[in-house]
Amino acid sequence: MAEENPDWRIWLAAAQLGDARAYARLLQEALPWLRRRARARWPQSSAADIEDMVQETLLALHQSRHLYDPTRPVAPFLFGILKFRGAEIRRRRQRHAGRETAIDDVSVTSAALATNDTQDRDVDTASMMMALKGLGERDRLVLNLLKVRQLSLREAASETGMSVVALKVATFRAMQRLKKAMKENITDED
Amino acid sequence: MRTEELIASLARDLPPVRRAAPPATLLLRWLLVTVPVLAMVVYAMGLRPGLAGLLTQPRFMLAELLALTTALISAYAAFCAGRPDEPGWKLYLPMAALALWLLELGRQCFILSLQTHGAALILRPDFLCVPAIAMAGFVPAVAMVWLLRRSAMFRTTHACLCGAMAAAAAAEVALPLFHAADTMMTVLVWQMGSVMLFTALGALFGRITLRLLSNASPHPEIA
Numbered sequence: 001m002a003e004e005n006p007d008w009r010i011w012l013a014a015a016q017l018g019d020a021r022a023y024a025r026l027l028q029e030a031l032p033w034l035r036r037r038a039r040a041r042w043p044q045s046s047a048a049d050i051e052d053m054v055q056e057t058l059l060a061l062h063q064s065r066h067l068y069d070p071t072r073p074v075a076p077f078l079f080g081i082l083k084f085r086g087a088e089i090r091r092r093r094q095r096h097a098g099r100e101t102a103i104d105d106v107s108v109t110s111a112a113l114a115t116n117d118t119q120d121r122d123v124d125t126a127s128m129m130m131a132l133k134g135l136g137e138r139d140r141l142v143l144n145l146l147k148v149r150q151l152s153l154r155e156a157a158s159e160t161g162m163s164v165v166a167l168k169v170a171t172f173r174a175m176q177r178l179k180k181a182m183k184e185n186i187t188d189e190d
Numbered sequence: 191m192r193t194e195e196l197i198a199s200l201a202r203d204l205p206p207v208r209r210a211a212p213p214a215t216l217l218l219r220w221l222l223v224t225v226p227v228l229a230m231v232v233y234a235m236g237l238r239p240g241l242a243g244l245l246t247q248p249r250f251m252l253a254e255l256l257a258l259t260t261a262l263i264s265a266y267a268a269f270c271a272g273r274p275d276e277p278g279w280k281l282y283l284p285m286a287a288l289a290l291w292l293l294e295l296g297r298q299c300f301i302l303s304l305q306t307h308g309a310a311l312i313l314r315p316d317f318l319c320v321p322a323i324a325m326a327g328f329v330p331a332v333a334m335v336w337l338l339r340r341s342a343m344f345r346t347t348h349a350c351l352c353g354a355m356a357a358a359a360a361a362e363v364a365l366p367l368f369h370a371a372d373t374m375m376t377v378l379v380w381q382m383g384s385v386m387l388f389t390a391l392g393a394l395f396g397r398i399t400l401r402l403l404s405n406a407s408p409h410p411e412i413a
Contacts, residue, residue: 018206027197055193062200064343066207067273080274084344172402 004075005029012077013070027058030078034058037079038086049089056085131181139174146171210341213269213276220265220356223333228364231326235368249298250366256291257363263287264356268334271349272342281345284352288359292382299374314372316380322369323384327361327392335396339403346400347393354392358385 008026015023034057038050045053060081068077132140145156146167153164162170211219244250264284270276302310334353342349362385371377 015204016207016209018204020201020204023204024197024201027201028194031193031197051193055196058193058196058200060343064274067210067341067343069209069212072275077275080276081344084274 004073008074009070009072012065012068012074016065016068016070026074027061030074031058033075034078034082037082041083042086042090045090049093053082053086053089056089057082060085127182127185128178131178131185134181135174135177138170139177142167142170143174143178213266213273213341216269216337216341217262217266220269220330220333220337224330224357224360227329228326228360232364232367235322238366238368238370240370241367244366252294253291253298254363254366256287256294257359260284260287260291261356261359261363264352264359265334268338268349268352268356269341271345271352272338274344281348281352284355288355291359295374295378295382299378302374310374312373313375313379316371316376318369319365319371319380319384320387322365323358323361323381323388325361326364327357327388330360331357331388331392331396335399335403338396339400342400346397350396350400351389351393354389354396355385357392358388361385361388 008030011019011022011026011029015026031054034054035050038045038053038057042050042053057078061078064081068074132143135143141160142156145151145159146153151159153167156162157164157167160167264287267281267284270280299310331354334357335350338349338353362381365381371381
């Protein structure tokens with residue numbers, strides 16, 4: 001990790017205090033370094049996968065920046081996150097690959113592909129609408145505000161009179177119930 | 191989304207965050223809760239008869255010391271597990287401590303079985319072990335989850351497993367002070383079995399609770 005810029009520590013410590021410019025600077029400087037490390041660690045991964053790993057690392061860094069200890073170097077912290085998120089993406093890709101079928105021999109202009117795509121989407125939408133109907137009024141309200149209309153938590157809070165924390169909890173529970181209802185619908189159809 | 195755009199959006203309106211305490215500090219806070227709670231449990235249950243004599247026995251003290259070491263190392267590993275810059279070897283130290291503890295109990299069981307012509311190998315049901323470990327380990331386990339809520343961002347399963355083991359081992363430090371097992375085999379099977387059971391259940395519930403806590407408050411911003 002010898003290539004770490006000594007300013008990284010200062011910038012990340014400043015970012016913890018809310019300095020957006022220092023944070024942007026750190027992320028920009030660390031970006032090529034992260035791409036290099038990701039390519040070196042997973043040489044067989046595609047360029048798109050490498051970029052996904054880097055983006056996931058940046059998001060995870062954002063979520064966990066409070067864990068950084070300014071007395072320690074930044075590079076091992078960043079590299080640790082890259083290892084976890086990169087391995088997660090690789091696992092996800094391998095899982096998906098097991099369920100996918102190569103369709104290279106089908107012409108890309110085949111109309112069947114487009115029809116299938118629409119059918120899948122329609123079926124997904126229909127099953128979600130059906131599951132939504134089965135939910136309680138409060139669940140439907142929070143999902144409509146936050147997921148369909150995509151309001152911010154503050155906007156939704158002022159519209160419903162609920163607190164932001166209560167909204168977060170209600171959304172989480174509503175999503176869990178929606179997932180459960182959709183799973184039950186799929187099982188019933190099987 | 192392009193990565194450069196992602197960086198710009200992450201850096202926009204960046205709220206300050208409260209820095210998480212280092213693992214050693216968290217360990218100290220956990221001990222500040224755990225030690226008085228265990229002392230109260232021992233006081234409430236009453237000291238077992240003949241404890242003063244047992245405290246002078248190296249066999250008893252060594253088992254207690256190993257249980258305490260496992261608890262401390264496991265708690266420290268739990269607080270390290272969620273941090274991306276902590277090396278992986280620290281997370282496997284609790285397994286080594288637990289193995290050493292089990293080996294010592296096994297060795298004691300073997301020696302006692304020779305000395306007592308097999309009497310130490312008799313296994314009697316000791317149903318009090320499970321609730322006693324659960325009762326003594328409950329508050330340390332809750333304290334552990336509470337302290338882990340902001341620091342277990344990565345390797346969460348490992349953090350929960352080590353945390354639950356710390357609580358179970360801490361309970362096992364207190365258990366022999368108020369509860370006497372009939373034979374060494376009973377200690378090995380019932381007491382250590384209760385420790386394993388508590389660790390597995392604690393890890394499972396700890397993970398679920400941590401997920402709920404992180405969903406309820408996903409951003410570690412200063413309120």
